[in-house]
Amino acid sequence: MRIIPSHFRWPLALLAIMLSASMLSGCGGGQIAASSWPGLTVDEERAYVAYTSAVLAIDLESGQERWRFPSALDQSKLFYAPPALTAEGQLVVGGFDGVVYILDADNGRLVWSFDEAQGRILGGPIVDEELTYVASADGTLYAINLTSRDLSWSYETESPLWASPTVADGVVYLASLDHKVYALDQESGDLLWSEDISAAIAGAPALADNHLIVGTFGNGLLALDPARGTPIWAFETEGWVWGSPTIDQGTVYFADVTGVVYAVDVETGNELWRLDNLADEITITASPVIDGERLYLSTSEGIFVRLAADGVPLWQEQLEGRMLTRPAISGETLLVASIESGVLLSAFIAESGTLRWSFNPAGE
Amino acid sequence: MWDLLILDPMINALLLIYDVLGNNFGVAIIVFTALIRLITFPLTRKQQMSTQNMQEMQKSKKWLDMQKKYAKDKQKLQEETMKLYQEAGINPLSGCLPLVIQLPIIFGLYQAFRVALADAPLQLLDLGRHIYPFVSSSLIPLDSKFLWMDLGQPERLFLPFLPSFGIPVLTILVVISSWLQTKLMTPPSPEGQGGQMSQMMTIYSPLLMGYLAYSFASGLALYFFVSNLLGIVQYAATGRIDWRNILPWGKKQE
Numbered sequence: 001m002r003i004i005p006s007h008f009r010w011p012l013a014l015l016a017i018m019l020s021a022s023m024l025s026g027c028g029g030g031q032i033a034a035s036s037w038p039g040l041t042v043d044e045e046r047a048y049v050a051y052t053s054a055v056l057a058i059d060l061e062s063g064q065e066r067w068r069f070p071s072a073l074d075q076s077k078l079f080y081a082p083p084a085l086t087a088e089g090q091l092v093v094g095g096f097d098g099v100v101y102i103l104d105a106d107n108g109r110l111v112w113s114f115d116e117a118q119g120r121i122l123g124g125p126i127v128d129e130e131l132t133y134v135a136s137a138d139g140t141l142y143a144i145n146l147t148s149r150d151l152s153w154s155y156e157t158e159s160p161l162w163a164s165p166t167v168a169d170g171v172v173y174l175a176s177l178d179h180k181v182y183a184l185d186q187e188s189g190d191l192l193w194s195e196d197i198s199a200a201i202a203g204a205p206a207l208a209d210n211h212l213i214v215g216t217f218g219n220g221l222l223a224l225d226p227a228r229g230t231p232i233w234a235f236e237t238e239g240w241v242w243g244s245p246t247i248d249q250g251t252v253y254f255a256d257v258t259g260v261v262y263a264v265d266v267e268t269g270n271e272l273w274r275l276d277n278l279a280d281e282i283t284i285t286a287s288p289v290i291d292g293e294r295l296y297l298s299t300s301e302g303i304f305v306r307l308a309a310d311g312v313p314l315w316q317e318q319l320e321g322r323m324l325t326r327p328a329i330s331g332e333t334l335l336v337a338s339i340e341s342g343v344l345l346s347a348f349i350a351e352s353g354t355l356r357w358s359f360n361p362a363g364e
Numbered sequence: 365m366w367d368l369l370i371l372d373p374m375i376n377a378l379l380l381i382y383d384v385l386g387n388n389f390g391v392a393i394i395v396f397t398a399l400i401r402l403i404t405f406p407l408t409r410k411q412q413m414s415t416q417n418m419q420e421m422q423k424s425k426k427w428l429d430m431q432k433k434y435a436k437d438k439q440k441l442q443e444e445t446m447k448l449y450q451e452a453g454i455n456p457l458s459g460c461l462p463l464v465i466q467l468p469i470i471f472g473l474y475q476a477f478r479v480a481l482a483d484a485p486l487q488l489l490d491l492g493r494h495i496y497p498f499v500s501s502s503l504i505p506l507d508s509k510f511l512w513m514d515l516g517q518p519e520r521l522f523l524p525f526l527p528s529f530g531i532p533v534l535t536i537l538v539v540i541s542s543w544l545q546t547k548l549m550t551p552p553s554p555e556g557q558g559g560q561m562s563q564m565m566t567i568y569s570p571l572l573m574g575y576l577a578y579s580f581a582s583g584l585a586l587y588f589f590v591s592n593l594l595g596i597v598q599y600a601a602t603g604r605i606d607w608r609n610i611l612p613w614g615k616k617q618e
Contacts, residue, residue: 035484080485122485137483159505162485177505198502202485217492217501240492240501257492285489324489 035096037285037324038337038344039082039124043105047328047335048091049345050079055093055101056361057108058345060330063357067108069093069101082124082164082326084132086146092132094121100134100144114144116151123164123204128186133172135161141174143189153189157182163244164204166212171226175201175214183229195229197222203244203287206252209266213252215241221254221262223269233269237262238276243287243326248308253295255284261297263311273311278304286326291350296334298323303336305353315353319346367494370468374476376496383503389481390510393583397590404465405598412549412602414454421452470576470584477583481508481516510586519582534585538577541592542570547609549599 038051078096100114119138137160159178174182183192199218239258259282261275283300295308302318321341334350382392434441482488520530577585
């Protein structure tokens with residue numbers, strides 16, 4: 001600064017300070033940005049949406065809010081993981097604060113909570129009989145007994161867990177950002193096998209027809225032997241595969257983040273068809289949903305419904321914001337959650353695409 | 365345009381260095397900082413030469429006479445000062461160039477660290493959009509741990525006997541190294557307004573850097589610290605560094 005004349009120095013220094021503070025603050029400070037997209041679960045009566053500061057129960061018939069948890073704003077609590085319903089009418093909710101909240105699904109009242117996890121919970125809890133399996137960003141899978149309210153067992157991996165586990169046939173399958181897939185004994189939590197696949201996994205593994213299928217950030221889909229973890233086939237994609245694949249009648253349906261949708265034979269890994277022209281600048285992180293012959297795709301640009309057999313268009317609806325959450329179906333109602341939009345949840349008639357209602361929490 | 369020219373090259377350069385250096389993001393930042401220092405060295409050198417010319421001019425009889433002659437007429441003093449700069453072929457604004465170049469680098473780096481060290485889905489999705497096709501996806505997610513730090517978060521050191529108070533070690537190092545750099549690279553100031561301002565800059569500049577290091581991701585603080593150290597080393601290599609500037613019994617005002 002020495003060579004700058006005195007009458008220039010302070011204005012320049014002040015300008016530098018103001019620019020530094022305002023630009024850096026603008027980049028990351030101030031208002032807290034959302035970290036993920038909403039978690040969505042439905043039963044026959046209500047949709048449960050976990051997004052930012054609350055879990056909301058919305059009546060499927062009227063589109064009205066029934067309850068919210070917490071009932072008063074608590075800025076220390078954030079929610080993104082899709083809640084899980086138990087047979088006893090309870091809702092298992094994973095919080096960004098690492099706490100697992102067990103709520104009464106009828107009224108949203110807190111029944112009890114589990115606070116031993118040290119990391120954020122992003123993957124939805126899975127309930128299987130009296131155990132709930134909760135994957136945490138502290139890298140640990142927690143198996144919590146819903147009856148005794150105790151930790152049954154836990155298993156620690158090397159990186160954050162963002163994906164829900166998959167439970168089948170006495171085995172818990174776990175996919176991790178540490179590039180590994182794990183198979184654990186459902187009773188004890190003991191490791192049965194693990195397989196390094198050299199790429200991070202953010203979506204839950206899908207199991208069908210003796211194939212364990214995982215989508216990876218290594219631009220691909222992998223089929224593993226569920227008994228030993230050895231690879232069976234690999235399918236190359238255009239971009240990262242974020243969402244969990246959906247398997248139906250021998251076909252794996254999935255999409256990559258560049259918006260390409262694929263249908264692949266589960267036995268051989270051969271491509272059956274692909275859609276690569278849904279829209280420009282499109283992103284897909286959500287798993288496809290199959291209902292009968294219809295394939296529902298939630299994307300950054302809107303909702304697209306195609307014939308599952310060959311991808312032929314049925315209907316589509318462009319929506320405001322980004323739809324990165326897996327859509328949900330209850331009866332004849334299709335539910336789509338949005339971010340960066342005034343509308344959090346939209347309900348459509350699944351067959352025709354006619355809008356039934358839309359829910360805006362800010363308008364309440 | 366910002367992403368294309370600044371952010372994306374920075375993110376991908378960091379990822380490539382991270383890949384080559386065994387997936388250590390702290391080491392990647394240190395190497396990246398050294399590269400930035402190397403790339404901007406010609407400009408830094410030019411600025412240092414300009415400073416040296418300025419210093420010599422300010423010791424000249426002509427300069428001192430002018431200061432005395434127009435001491436009570438600031439307007440005239442400024443005009444005559446500018447004339448003198450022009451006669452000597454010195455552009456007084458050339459000293460702004462390093463500052464102008466540093467600002468986009470700092471903003472770009474802050475954003476690059478924030479994007480690269482994504483620890484939540486929306487941020488990781490954003491990172492995916494910035495990665496060049498030839499950069500391996502197997503690097504994702506990056507390991508943000510370096511020594512005791514999480515490079516994506518502001519740095520604090522929690523000691524076993526002081527578990528409730530985090531010591532901002534890196535912030536302290538940034539303040540000290542910024543002060544050292546300013547002090548070592550700024551010659552003793554003349555009396556008067558210019559000298560006072562120069563002394564205030566010696567205080568406020570490290571405090572500003574310290575505030576940024578304290579408040580933002582420790583990856584940025586690591587960059588500040590390493591950049592300050594390398595700046596001192598570079599200046600020392602030119603042989604003009606005056607260690608007496610930092611000693612209480614050092615060189616007195618000439």
